[in-house]
Each structure stands twice: as C-alpha cells, then as structure tokens.
Amino acid sequence: MTRPPFAVLKLSLILVLAALLLAGIGTLWSRGKALDTQAALLQQQAALNAAQQKLDRSRQQQHLIDTNLADYQALTARGFVGAEDRLAWIEAVQLANREVGLAGLEYRLTPRAASDPTLAQDLPLGQTAMTLTLPLLVETDLLNFLVALKARAPGLYRVQGCRLSRLGVPSFEAVNQPRLQAECELLWFTVAQTRAGTS
Amino acid sequence: MFDHRLILLATPRQIGVLDWRPGHMHWLGEFSASEAGLAAFRQVLLNHAQLPVLLVADTVDEDYRSEILPHVQGHARSELLARKLKQVFRNARFTGAWRQARETTGRRDDRYLLASLTDADWLTPWISVLHRERVPLYGITPLALACQHLLSKLRPQAPHTLLAFRLNNRLRLSYYHNGHLRFSRLISTDTPTQLPGNAADEIAKTQLYLAGQRILPREARLHVLLLDPSGQLDSAQAQLNTDPAFSTRLIDLQSLGRALHIPDAFLAATPEIAPLAAIAGETVQLNLAPPELLQRHTEFLWRRGLHAIAGTIALVGLGITAAYWLHAQDLIDQTLQMAQQQQQLDARYQAIAQTFPVQAATPEQLAQTVSLARHLVSQPADTAALLAAVSQALSAEPDIHLESLAWRDGAPPTADGMPIKLDAALTSFDGNYRAAMQRIERLMETLRAVPSLHDVRLLTSPVNAESSSTLTGKTLNAGASNGPAARFSIELVYREAIP
Numbered sequence: 066m067t068r069p070p071f072a073v074l075k076l077s078l079i080l081v082l083a084a085l086l087l088a089g090i091g092t093l094w095s096r097g098k099a100l101d102t103q104a105a106l107l108q109q110q111a112a113l114n115a116a117q118q119k120l121d122r123s124r125q126q127q128h129l130i131d132t133n134l135a136d137y138q139a140l141t142a143r144g145f146v147g148a149e150d151r152l153a154w155i156e157a158v159q160l161a162n163r164e165v166g167l168a169g170l171e172y173r174l175t176p177r178a179a180s181d182p183t184l185a186q187d188l189p190l191g192q193t194a195m196t197l198t199l200p201l202l203v204e205t206d207l208l209n210f211l212v213a214l215k216a217r218a219p220g221l222y223r224v225q226g227c228r229l230s231r232l233g234v235p236s237f238e239a240v241n242q243p244r245l246q247a248e249c250e251l252l253w254f255t256v257a258q259t260r261a262g263t264s
Numbered sequence: 265m266f267d268h269r270l271i272l273l274a275t276p277r278q279i280g281v282l283d284w285r286p287g288h289m290h291w292l293g294e295f296s297a298s299e300a301g302l303a304a305f306r307q308v309l310l311n312h313a314q315l316p317v318l319l320v321a322d323t324v325d326e327d328y329r330s331e332i333l334p335h336v337q338g339h340a341r342s343e344l345l346a347r348k349l350k351q352v353f354r355n356a357r358f359t360g361a362w363r364q365a366r367e368t369t370g371r372r373d374d375r376y377l378l379a380s381l382t383d384a385d386w387l388t389p390w391i392s393v394l395h396r397e398r399v400p401l402y403g404i405t406p407l408a409l410a411c412q413h414l415l416s417k418l419r420p421q422a423p424h425t426l427l428a429f430r431l432n433n434r435l436r437l438s439y440y441h442n443g444h445l446r447f448s449r450l451i452s453t454d455t456p457t458q459l460p461g462n463a464a465d466e467i468a469k470t471q472l473y474l475a476g477q478r479i480l481p482r483e484a485r486l487h488v489l490l491l492d493p494s495g496q497l498d499s500a501q502a503q504l505n506t507d508p509a510f511s512t513r514l515i516d517l518q519s520l521g522r523a524l525h526i527p528d529a530f531l532a533a534t535p536e537i538a539p540l541a542a543i544a545g546e547t548v549q550l551n552l553a554p555p556e557l558l559q560r561h562t563e564f565l566w567r568r569g570l571h572a573i574a575g576t577i578a579l580v581g582l583g584i585t586a587a588y589w590l591h592a593q594d595l596i597d598q599t600l601q602m603a604q605q606q607q608q609l610d611a612r613y614q615a616i617a618q619t620f621p622v623q624a625a626t627p628e629q630l631a632q633t634v635s636l637a638r639h640l641v642s643q644p645a646d647t648a649a650l651l652a653a654v655s656q657a658l659s660a661e662p663d664i665h666l667e668s669l670a671w672r673d674g675a676p677p678t679a680d681g682m683p684i685k686l687d688a689a690l691t692s693f694d695g696n697y698r699a700a701m702q703r704i705e706r707l708m709e710t711l712r713a714v715p716s717l718h719d720v721r722l723l724t725s726p727v728n729a730e731s732s733s734t735l736t737g738k739t740l741n742a743g744a745s746n747g748p749a750a751r752f753s754i755e756l757v758y759r760e761a762i763p
Binding site for chain 2: 069070073074077078080081083084085087088089091092094095096098099101102103105106109110112113116117119120123124125126127129130132133134136137140145146184185186187188190204207208211215221223224225226227228229230231254256258
C-alpha cells in the first residue's frame with residue numbers, strides 16, 4: 066500500500082473522527098454516570114451501615130433496659146438516684162436506734178461531696194458522710210443497730226468504720242447505764258439525675 | 265463481508281462474471297464484446313458497486329519466461345524487475361513477475377516467473393468500463409495461475425504436472441513444477457483439437473517443447489491431469505498412457521466439485537467457474553495489471569481500512585459505554601436495594617425505640633447505675649465476725665482490759681482487709697515492764713493465732729525503751745496495788761477466713 070490518497074479519503078477520515086468523537090463522548094458520559102452512581106452507592110452504603118449500627122445499638126439498649134430497668138426504678142424509689150433525702154436518712158437512724166432500744170444518738174452530716182472518679186465510673190456519684198455517736202450497753206447493741214439500720218435504710222450507704230470505746234470506769238455498777246460508746250462513720254451514696262433521654 | 269468480490273473471466277470474445285464470497289458464489293453471466301455486452305457488463309458492475317474485482321485473462325496472446333535474478337529487496341528489486349520486464353516484453357502493458365523460489369546453491373539467486381499479455385487490445389474496452397465506473401480492480405492474472413490454485417486443491421503428488429484444461433472448445437496446457445506455474449499455452453478453436461488424438465499430440469509436443477527449453481528435465485516423467493467437463497479428453501488418456509514419459513489422470517466433475525466444494529450441477533452448468541472459484545480467495549501472486557489500474561483498489565483498501573477503524577472505534581466506544589452504563593445500572597440497583605434495607609432497618613429501629621420508657625438516663629447510664637449500686641453494697645463488712653475474732657483472742661487473756669476498738673472499711677472493700685486498732689491496758693500492773701511486755705507479746709501471739717487476724721503489730725507499748733528517746737518513770741514497791749496503767753496499742757488487719 067502506497068502513500069494514502071488523502072484527497073479521496075476525506076469522508077472516510079471524517080467518519081473516523083466522528084467515530085472517535087462519539088466514542089469519546091459516550092465513554093466519558095457513561096464513565097461519569099458510573100462514577101456518580103458509585104459515589105451514591107458508597108453514600109448509601111455508609112447510611113446503611115449507620116442504620117445497622119443504630120439498630121444494633123438500640124437492641125443493646127433494649128437489652129440493657131430489659132435487664133436493668135426494674136432495678137433502676139427500685140434504686141430510684143430507694144433514693145439512690147436523684148437528690149439526697151437527708152431527712153429520710155435521719156429518720157431511718159432514729160427508727161433503728163429506737164428498735165434496738167438505745168438511749169439516744171448523735172448524728173452529724175457533712176456536705177455532699179463528689180466520690181472518687183474511679184468509683185463513680187463517669188456517673189455523677191456523690192457521697193455524704195454521716196457520723197453517728199451512740200452509747201451502748203453491750204457490744205452487741207452496735208451490731209443490732211447496724212442490722213436495724215440496714216433494714217430501714219432508704220438509700221445506699223456503707224459503714225466506713227467504727228470505734229468502740231469505754232465511757233470510763235464507773236464507781237459502781239449501775240444497771241442499764243451505757244458503759245460503751247460507739248462512733249461510726251457512714252457514707253450515703255446518691256447519683257444525681259441527669260436529663261439525657263434515649264438515643 | 266470483507267472477502268466479497270467479483271471474479272471476471274475475460275477472453276477476446278466475452279467476459280464472465282462470478283460473484284464470490286466465502287461459501288457462496290453466484291454466476292452473473294457472460295457478456296460478449298459488443299456494445300450491448302459492454303452495457304450489460306457495466307450494469308452488473310453498477311449493481312455490485314464497491315466490490316473489489318479480479319480479472320482473469322484467458323488468451324493465446326500470453327508469454328511466460330523463467331528467469332534467475334540476483335537476490336535484492338525493496339526498491340532495488342522493483343527497479344530490477346521493471347527493467348527486466350521491459351527488456352523481455354518490450355512495450356507490453358500488462359506484465360508481471362512472480363518470485364517463486366530462491367536457489368539453494370551458488371549466489372542463492374531468486375527464481376522468477378515473468379509473464380505478459382503480449383496483445384491485450386481486446387481487453388481495453390473491459391478495462392475502460394472498469395475505470396469509468398471506478399471499480400477497485402485488484403489484479404489481472406492469467407488463467408494458468410487460477411488453474412494453479414485449482415491444481416493445488418486437487419493435490420497432485422507428482423513434481424512435474426501438466427494440466428490439460430479444455431474450456432469453451434479451447435485447450436489450455438499448463439505446466440507446474442512443484443505446484444508453481446512455469447509455462448502455459450492456449451490452443452484456440454482454429455486448430456483441430458476437438459479430436460482426442462490431436463489433444464494427445466499437443467500434449468506430447470508441449471512435453472518436447474518444455475524439455476527442449478530445459479524447463480522440464482529430460483528424464484522427468486510428466487504427470488498429465490485431464491480436465492474436460494465435456495468429456496472429450498477421455499480417449500486421449502489411453503493414447504498418452506502408452507508412452508512411458510506420461511502418467512495420466514482424468515479429473516471428473518464430481519472430484520472437482522468435491523475439491524472446490526461446489527455442487528456438481530452448478531459446476532456442470534458453468535464449468536468456467538472452477539478456476540475462478542479456486543483463485544477467488546487466494547492472494548494474486550502474478551499480477552499483470554499496471555500500477556495505475558490498481559489505484560482504485562488502493563483507494564478502496566484505504567477507505568475500507570478507515571471504515572473498519574471507524575467501525576472498530578465506534579464498536580469499542582459503544583462497548584465501553586454499554587459496559588459503564590450497565591455497571592451504573594447495577595450500582596443503581598444496589599443503591600436502591602440498600603435504600604430499601606435502610607428503610608427496613610429504620611422501621612425496625614423505630615419499632616424498638618417506641619418501646620423505650622421515658623427515662624431520665626440513657627440505657628447505658630441506667631445499667632451503669634445499677635452496676636454501681638451493686639458494687640457499692642457488695643461484700644459488706646461482717647462486724648459480728650470481726651468482733652468475735654477479737655473477742656476470742658481477748659478471752660484467752662483475761663488480764664487485758666480493752667479500752668477501745670476501732671476498725672475501718674473501704675468503699676469499695678479491698679482484698680487487703682480491714683485495719684483494726686486495739687487500745688488496751690494491763691490489769692494488775694506492778695511496774696514490771698519486762699513482764700508487761702511478755703504479756704503483751706503473748707496477747708499478740710494469741711491474736712495471730714486467730715485465722716482471720718493478720719499483720720498483728722504493736723503500735724505503742726507501755727514503755728519506750730528505744731535509745732533515741734527519753735525515758736522517765738518511777739519504780740513501785742512490791743505489793744503496791746495502784747500502779748500506773750500499762751497502756752498499749754496494737755494494729756492488725758481483719759480478713760475473713762477462707763473456709
């Protein structure tokens with residue numbers, strides 16, 4: 066084949082150029098469409114994953130609610146959740162004291178303080194120290210008092226420590242006179258209620 | 265589609281047209297060399313415009329020469345052949361050369377077959393029609409070359425073959441060496457070849473001529489193939505077989521039809537299509553057409569190539585576009601499916617969320633609060649057991665007067681246990697600190713013996729006998745009853761005994 070006879074091949078060359086143009090336009094158009102749909106697919110994939118995670122989380126939350134709601138409501142009723150109810154605590158101490166039959170007791174409540182973060186576990190946990198001073202006839206009175214208080218306690222508390230000491234050597238042995246004094250420190254715990262709602 | 269072409273069989277009296285494409289052929293008829301014939305021929309060309317055309321010439325005015333030429337290539341070969349053709353055939357217009365083989369010895373020259381149509385005036389009207397109608401003529405070749413392809417399809421075994429082909433009352437004798445055309449001659453109707461004896465004579469004379477020209481080796485035995493659709497050469501076979509210089513084989517139409525894949529009836533009606541069909545799909549090795557006649561075919565090839573390129577580009581573009589489009593459709597379907605799945609998930613989430621109670625805390629906080637509460641009230645100190653353990657030890661030491669007992673409990677409780685501080689005094693202390701220390705030590709041993717009490721150590725003793733401190737006091741008389749109290753403190757740890 067010799068040198069191309071361009072003069073008689075104009076139409077053929079135009080045909081080639083037209084084919085090139087059309088093929089290029091078609092390819093670019095379809096590629097753009099494919100890329101757009103690819104992006105839409107990825108976006109939809111992300112939305113689907115988010116919806117799936119949301120559903121999974123809601124299931125976990127449902128499980129948590131089913132497992133813990135009754136206990137939580139009971140804790141709320143006891144006063145562990147919400148504002149502290151100091152009057153109820155004092156009332157419980159008085160009732161326990163009367164039940165055991167002790168002569169009387171002194172109490173002192175300190176201002177509410179935030180608990181140790183390691184104990185609070187990111188919850189708004191607060192603690193109020195209550196110091197009780199109570200006279201005892203015998204050592205078992207303390208044990209009976211603590212058992213009675215545990216039965217009546219409206220919230221959650223923990224006995225931090227006690228000190229039993231003698232009131233001194235009496236000149237004579239009088240009946241029903243306290244010979245011992247107990248000083249106990251109790252920590253009342255409360256969790257402040259926050260408005261968070263479900264998600 | 266690309267192999268569709270017209271094959272023309274031109275003789276001084278007429279021209280036949282075969283419409284050929286692989287697997288199909290159609291005989292369009294013969295047209296005489298008259299005004300009417302030329303017009304009809306032109307109409308046939310118009311009806312088959314843009315088909316490449318091969319013209320096969322069947323004439324007595326042809327000449328063949330075998331030449332040994334130096335082996336050159338490219339432009340040098342073209343010039344060499346042009347000079348040689350001009351030298352051999354003078355001013356003949358239709359000449360051509362075919363490089364058939366290369367010598368294996370000596371300079372390894374090239375062996376050429378030169379051919380020419382020595383008188384082609386009769387061809388001019390047909391060529392003019394082709395030129396006027398801009399027909400892409402791609403070759404002019406002698407019928408002997410077409411017969412060479414016919415011969416190859418018959419697969420003769422002998423190296424020296426003479427094909428006697430009787431067509432239109434004319435006998436063509438073509439000699440082939442190893443399947444390559446070396447010589448051909450046409451005996452026209454003016455000679456009395458209709459007699460079988462004359463045909464045998466012509467074959468014998470041709471054999472003598474070939475031997476005389478040293479085209480055919482003298483000792484070579486010539487294998488003669490007799491091909492005559494009319495059957496008039498059958499009797500020549502017997503005459504030739506009497507001569508040991510020949511071996512003959514009669515080709516019948518059935519064998520020819522099988523070799524060419526042409527129905528027998530079609531071949532019997534138009535036997536001239538046999539060589540045309542044989543050469544139709546082959547490359548033209550010996551082309552007698554001058555370059556100016558091939559210009560249309562050159563344009564045709566370029567045009568067809570460009571159209572093929574355009575078509576290929578369009579197809580590729582269409583294919584890529586279709587692939588992308590289908591891919592996009594697939595992605596759209598996937599997106600729609602995902603959207604439906606998302607809607608289902610959202611609906612299920614809404615159904616679950618509606619069951620959630622109106623709660624101040626999140627479910628996580630709720631669970632955490634419950635867990636914390638359990639943790640805070642877990643493992644409360646067993647005060648009774650603690651007092652019992654201390655009491656057990658003190659009971660063993662009645663002369664120890666307990667003054668105070670203090671303990672602390674951690675929140676939450678730790679594995680270290682509860683620290684206890686015990687303040688006590690010795691009863692009936694007579695001032696003998698050594699004895700007092702022994703009694704205190706005994707108490708400590710008693711405390712250590714209790715399983716739940718650990719790490720017992722003396723915190724303060726009745727007397728500090730360390731060298732680094734000041735020690736004051738007074739001694740008592742023997743039997744003194746109210747001596748100074750011997751107070752001491754003991755620190756220990758209470759851990760519930762593991763059963």
